Amino acid sequence: xxxxxxxxxxxxxxxxxxxxxxxxxxxxxxxxxxxxxxxxxxxxxxxxxxxxxxxxxxxxxxxxxxxxxxxxxxxxxxxxxxxxxxxxxxxxxxxxxxxxxxxxxxxxxxxxxxxxxxxxxxxxxxxxxxxxxxxxxxxxxxxxxxxxxxxxxxxxxxxxxxxxxxxxxxxxxxxxxxxxxxxxxxxxxxxxxxxxxxxxxxxxxxxxxxxxxxxxxxxxxxxxxxxxxxxxxxxxxxxxxxxxxxxxxxxxxxxxxxxxxxxxxxxxxxxxxxxxxxxxxxxxxxxxxxxxxxxxxxxxxxxxxxxxxxxxxxxxxxxxxxxxxxxxxxxxxxxxxxxxxxxxxxxxxxxxxxxxxxxxxxxxxxxxxxxxxxxxxxxxxxxx
Numbered sequence: 328x329x330x331x332x333x334x335x336x337x338x339x340x341x342x343x344x345x346x347x348x349x350x351x352x353x354x355x356x357x358x359x360x361x362x363x364x365x366x367x368x369x370x371x372x373x374x375x376x377x378x379x380x381x382x383x384x385x386x387x388x389x390x391x392x393x394x395x396x397x398x399x400x401x402x403x404x405x406x407x408x409x410x411x412x413x414x415x416x417x418x419x420x421x422x423x424x425x426x427x428x429x430x431x432x433x434x435x436x437x438x439x440x441x442x443x444x445x446x447x448x449x450x451x452x453x454x455x456x457x458x459x460x461x462x463x464x465x466x467x468x469x470x471x472x473x474x475x476x477x478x479x480x481x482x483x484x485x486x487x488x489x490x491x492x493x494x495x496x497x498x499x500x501x502x503x504x505x506x507x508x509x510x511x512x513x514x515x516x517x518x519x520x521x522x523x524x525x526x527x528x529x530x531x532x533x534x535x536x537x538x539x540x541x542x543x544x545x546x547x548x549x550x551x552x553x554x555x556x557x558x559x560x561x562x563x564x565x566x567x568x569x570x571x572x573x574x575x576x577x578x579x580x581x582x583x584x585x586x587x588x589x590x591x592x593x594x595x596x597x598x599x600x601x602x603x604x605x606x607x608x609x610x611x612x613x614x615x616x617x618x619x620x621x622x623x624x625x626x627x628x629x630x631x632x633x634x635x636x637x638x639x640x641x642x643x644x645x646x647x648x649x650x651x652x653x654x655x656x657x658x659x660x661x662x663x664x665x666x667x668x669x670x671x672x673x674x675x676x677x678x679x680x681x682x683x684x685x686x687x688x689x690x691x692x693x694x695x696x697x698x699x700x701x702x703x704x705x706x707x708x709x710x711x
Contacts, residue, residue, distance in 0.1 A: 334367050334401065336404045337403060343561060350407045401436060409443040412447065441490065465487075465688060465698070487681075496587055504593065507593060508555075522551075524555070542650040555597065594607070617657070621638075635666045
């Protein structure tokens with residue numbers, strides 16, 4: 328029997344972003360499930376959260392601990408999420424691909440894991456990506472355009488389409504999820520016949536919050552809908568969530584901060600999801616829920632198209648268009664749920680296979696072994 332794989336995971340972990348924390352929990356949980364003896368470390372800003380997940384924390388900006396962890400690893404997993412982008416400057420490109428370069432310089436394997444690539448708009452960001460992306464041993468992405476954009480920069484790196492690992496996250500038991508919803512003041516009663524709509528908004532320049540509020544208000548008037556606002560990054564999302572909820576009155580609540588798994592449970596209790604946050608849409612699709620993405624970034628529309636949801640451009644959003652789309656989703660929800668679930672199941676299997684490929688790369692240090700697993704048609708490889 329081979330030695331247990333030693334894996335170092337890099338991502339935007341420890342900053343309270345629920346989407347990234349869902350990625351960490353689902354990715355490492357699946358690694359532990361497939362290889363219980365694996366030694367897992369994570370670069371994070373929240374060591375307590377890492378320890379609660381059974382991981383060894385490494386300070387994400389401390390050079391010496393990072394070097395030691397890298398030397399004691401077989402594989403660097405970079406991802407998932409949208410790590411390599413320069414929307415706020417080229418620093419993220421330098422940091423995440425710099426870790427890939429460090430791993431390769433130390434003779435370790437490096438895998439870009441279920442990421443969304445870009446956007447890369449600054450000259451420095453594009454130059455860094457062109458120089459460092461080819462150093463990866465293997466790259467997997469959550470959407471086809473990301474595969475194509477990466478392949479144009481690094482044509483010799485093997486690339487595969489997979490899916491976001493957050494799809495692997497399971498909700499608590501239904502009774503526990505119902506209790507969480509009740510604690511938020513929106514538990515179902517015989518008198519409540521209208522749909523429960525989960526909403527996830529975020530600050531964004533020019534976001535038409537008034538149009539969104541008006542559409543939600545009209546939809547509630549027509550259907551009796553209640554609203555649960557989920558702040559995926561509480562320090563940023565709570566304020567716009569509370570502002571819209573206040574305009575909707577007593578039928579709207581802003582949920583208190585919840586763990587990723589609890590959030591999946593709340594989504595599982597919902598009938599429809601309207602979201603700007605990508606991972607609200609991903610977690611909703613994982614539960615087979617009809618979903619409507621308000622797109623401020625191509626990643627939102629890419630996922631909705633793949634998962635069988637709808638999407639509308641945020642900047643030109645009108646209350647009438649949003650309300651009509653919500654009615655269409657709600658009216659056809661039974662039919663839509665089946666198709667969304669089938670697509671989510673296929674993506675979930677792709678995410679599991681990506682974890683299996685990562686383990687194969689860690690054990691063998693041979694990308695060909697990982698590709699053999701990624702290209703299997705009969706599910707993840709068993710632990711060895």
